[in-house]
Amino acid sequence: MTTIAKEANYLTLINVFTVDPINQQKLVDLLTWATESSVRKIKGFISSSLHRSIDGTKVTMYAQWKSIEDYQNMRNNAIASPYLTEALKIATFDPGMYEVVATFLPAE
Numbered sequence: 854m855t856t857i858a859k860e861a862n863y864l865t866l867i868n869v870f871t872v873d874p875i876n877q878q879k880l881v882d883l884l885t886w887a888t889e890s891s892v893r894k895i896k897g898f899i900s901s902s903l904h905r906s907i908d909g910t911k912v913t914m915y916a917q918w919k920s921i922e923d924y925q926n927m928r929n930n931a932i933a934s935p936y937l938t939e940a941l942k943i944a945t946f947d948p949g950m951y952e953v954v955a956t957f958l959p960a961e
Contacts, residue, residue: 854900855899855900855901855902855915855917856899856900856917857953857956858953858956859953859954859955859956861917861953862952863899863917863918863919863953864917864918864919864920864921864923864924864950864951864952865915865916865917865950865951865952865953866914866915866916866917866918866924866948866949866950866951867913867914867915867949867951868913868914868916868946868947868948868949869911869912869913869946869947869948869949870884870911870912870913870914870940870944870945870946870947871910871911871944871945871947872909872910872911872912872943872944872945873910873943874908874909874910876943876944877905877906877909877910877912879943880912880940880943880944881903881905881912883936883939883940884903884912884914884936884940885903886936887933887936887937887940888901888903891930891932891933891936892927892933892936895923895926895927895930895933896923896926897918897919897920897922897923897924897926897927898916898917898918898919898923898927899916899917899918899919900916900917901914901915901916901917902914902915902916912944921950924950
């Protein structure tokens, strides 16, 4: 389960893919398959959430890893890395690494 908390000290990746709306579902399917079949089995993976834009032009993945090193190991993994190569055939990729600085809940 995704936990968004400053204290967790996880590496957060927010990866935005821009895609032609005709290929949005194909990209969602590819990223789902990649995560289910390989990425989630790699040491250091915490969680991920996949989002698609209402207008069909974006797919965004929010992912958490225990460390930058664990994430880099996944990127260098021969089983996981081909999926990104395949995704880049139909989409552009704007990756970002983040740390949680604050979370907010509704006022009581």
